[in-house]
Amino acid sequence: MAGKLVALDEASDLVPDGASVAMGGLMMTGAPLGFCRELIKAGRRDLDLIVMSGGMNVDWLVAAGCVRRLLTAIVSFEGFGLAPNFRRAAEAGAIAIEDWSELTMLCALRARFAGVPFMPTRAGLGTDVPAHLPERMWEMTDERSGRPFVACAPLAPEFAVVHVHEADELGNARVLPKLTWIDGELVKAAERTIVTAERIVRTETFREAPERTSFPAYAVDHVVHAPRGAWPVAMPPDYDYDGEFHRRYSRAAADPAEFRRLFEDEVAPFPFGPPEWMR
Amino acid sequence: MSGGAFTTEEVMVCALAGELTDETRVFNGAASFIPIAAFMLARATHAPGLTWAAGSIGVDAHPRAIPESTISDRLFEGATMLQSSPSDVWAYAGTAKLDTFCFRGVQFDPYGNVNNTVIGPYEEPRVRLPGGGGMADLGCFIAVSLLWSTTHDTRTFVERLDHRTCLGWGDGGDHRDRLGLPGGPRVCVTDLAVLDFHPVSRRMRLRSLHPGVSLEQVVAATGFELVIEGEPPPTPSPTPEQLALIRQLDPTMMRARG
Numbered sequence: 007m008a009g010k011l012v013a014l015d016e017a018s019d020l021v022p023d024g025a026s027v028a029m030g031g032l033m034m035t036g037a038p039l040g041f042c043r044e045l046i047k048a049g050r051r052d053l054d055l056i057v058m059s060g061g062m063n064v065d066w067l068v069a070a071g072c073v074r075r076l077l078t079a080i081v082s083f084e085g086f087g088l089a090p091n092f093r094r095a096a097e098a099g100a101i102a103i104e105d106w107s108e109l110t111m112l113c114a115l116r117a118r119f120a121g122v123p124f125m126p127t128r129a130g131l132g133t134d135v136p137a138h139l140p141e142r143m144w145e146m147t148d149e150r151s152g153r154p155f156v157a158c159a160p161l162a163p164e165f166a167v168v169h170v171h172e173a174d175e176l177g178n179a180r181v182l183p184k185l186t187w188i189d190g191e192l193v194k195a196a197e198r199t200i201v202t203a204e205r206i207v208r209t210e211t212f213r214e215a216p217e218r219t220s221f222p223a224y225a226v227d228h229v230v231h232a233p234r235g236a237w238p239v240a241m242p243p244d245y246d247y248d249g250e251f252h253r254r255y256s257r258a259a260a261d262p263a264e265f266r267r268l269f270e271d272e273v274a275p276f277p278f279g280p281p282e283w284m285r
Numbered sequence: 286m287s288g289g290a291f292t293t294e295e296v297m298v299c300a301l302a303g304e305l306t307d308e309t310r311v312f313n314g315a316a317s318f319i320p321i322a323a324f325m326l327a328r329a330t331h332a333p334g335l336t337w338a339a340g341s342i343g344v345d346a347h348p349r350a351i352p353e354s355t356i357s358d359r360l361f362e363g364a365t366m367l368q369s370s371p372s373d374v375w376a377y378a379g380t381a382k383l384d385t386f387c388f389r390g391v392q393f394d395p396y397g398n399v400n401n402t403v404i405g406p407y408e409e410p411r412v413r414l415p416g417g418g419g420m421a422d423l424g425c426f427i428a429v430s431l432l433w434s435t436t437h438d439t440r441t442f443v444e445r446l447d448h449r450t451c452l453g454w455g456d457g458g459d460h461r462d463r464l465g466l467p468g469g470p471r472v473c474v475t476d477l478a479v480l481d482f483h484p485v486s487r488r489m490r491l492r493s494l495h496p497g498v499s500l501e502q503v504v505a506a507t508g509f510e511l512v513i514e515g516e517p518p519p520t521p522s523p524t525p526e527q528l529a530l531i532r533q534l535d536p537t538m539m540r541a542r543g
Contacts (some may be wrong), residue, residue: 033315034354059315059356059418080418084316085353085542088415096403096413103413105402107421112371129422131464132452138407153465185342185358185369242358249353 018048028163030189040235049277090259114161166196177226397453420451454487
């Protein structure tokens, strides 16, 4: 097995324009924001971005113009308010949005790794969710019970990008204290997986405690050393979410000039200029 | 609301806590500040056996305060287990081992269906909202749904939703039965009143009025006809013991953010 290490500033080369990219994390925890910044710096565009429960990751990539289509169940800064660029891009019609729910997305990922044409669920019945995503899910009736279900078609992201605490150059990776959430399903379903890691450690570290490994080397294609690679969201127990940044970002979004300054100084230069709603 | 002694949010916390029992096994999603305060209050008072999976992850957590993210590890302090995979939570909720969840949205209709996706036409929304997260899922099968809203007005309580993100009682009557779904919303706690649902029609019914709120005020603030049976009683005011506990459990007043 050759080493899988890729430098952070070369990691965006792994993902071509137009790719479908699923990102891990849960709201304000564990999302690969450092990798998002690299995608922005490289001017990646027309991405199909898959983020089940997101916030700053979605807002950055949408603000920078990298996203063509967003597949999501929720995008929010929670107690810090709405994600401003996600909101404005949606209202301006600048991105296509697929409104999934968490469990239908999970079922679609499971259909992919179960190798079946759909995964049935009770989730979404009686709501408007399936009708807006006819290619992704549909209502069906089970012949034996006569009951209705929502059938979720397989979802196979080209890339999963997940952030972990520790990885080795072979691709073994672990999240401490094991808050993997959706990341585990993304790695299983994706065609290729990119792990960004707070620390690169020796393989011996995994052999000493194999029960703590989150993702096996054989399922990981690339490893990127990305210290503080979740900032400004949290990577517990190493660091908390940066509430001060979330507050300043939300405040700045009310003033295009102020937002441009903040984004270019603290995130990355806009590859295609500031978004139309920030001009 | 009468100033001084207690706030509207504190009335709401107590009203939600009143729906929880010693047997409740509750979990929470994003931005759920009033519900979390209610879970901790119930556990500290009449429901010591209540189990709360903080942020759907930290089982039986005892945090020192409520953070800005209610799915944050800051909530997991003292937990006996971290349920770190959605496979845990969805399976336990699917078999009613976890049995209670609180939902909020930007619009509610007479049958307790909830919208948290868009205001205006779906394809060209006037306001884009965060989305439903797990609402479209849990609304279909969680055993006990509790709704809350800090904006009881005619923009929020509407005859027709712009998008049905979360299933309540659907089209009313036996709609959930016809879909083969258990559960259904039990109450909706607002900043003006506690509403429940008529057992046959499943339309929202006025159960109690918060202290200082009049019947006319609630009727005028609701964009559809509420079921009103007789003279609604007042929602209980928080007791001094409850208030002291709420302020201790939520020292940074996150409950004011809803």
